[in-house]
Amino acid sequence: xxxxxxxxxxxxxxxxxxxxxxxxxxxxxxxxxxxxxxxxxxxxxxxxxxxxxxxxxxxxxxxxxxxxxxxxxxxxxxxxxxxxxxxxxxxxxxxxxxxx
Numbered sequence: 001x002x003x004x005x006x007x008x009x010x011x012x013x014x015x016x017x018x019x020x021x022x023x024x025x026x027x028x029x030x031x032x033x034x035x036x037x038x039x040x041x042x043x044x045x046x047x048x049x050x051x052x053x054x055x056x057x058x059x060x061x062x063x064x065x066x067x068x069x070x071x072x073x074x075x076x077x078x079x080x081x082x083x084x085x086x087x088x089x090x091x092x093x094x095x096x097x098x099x100x
Contacts, residue, residue: 005064009057010089013078016054017085019047024082054079065095 001007023043030039058075061067067075078084 005057005061006092006095009054009061009075010092012050012053012057013085013089013092016047016050016079017083017089019043019050020079020085021082023047051079054085 002011023040027039027043030036055076058072058079061075062072075088078088
């Protein structure tokens with residue numbers, strides 16, 4: 001899976017999506033409701049790194065598979081919507097170049 005650009009994008013997207021959900025639904029409530037700001041500091045840093053890797057993976061896939069601007073935009077929008085990367089992953093599973 002990690003040998004193909006689509007496979008790498010799927011893995012990074014999954015990790016980025018999980019980190020985003022942890023940031024939104026665990027770390028932020030810990031910061032604002034429990035007074036534990038370190039949760040956002042740690043989770044936010046990890047999520048930021050995964051977000052940058054996701055953007056790089058999208059760019060790589062876009063060049064290799066000659067994605068349209070619409071496809072690139074859709075992938076980037078998916079990264080900022082909660083659960084969006086999981087929807088993107090479902091679509092990427094059906095991509096012709098992602099033969100198992």
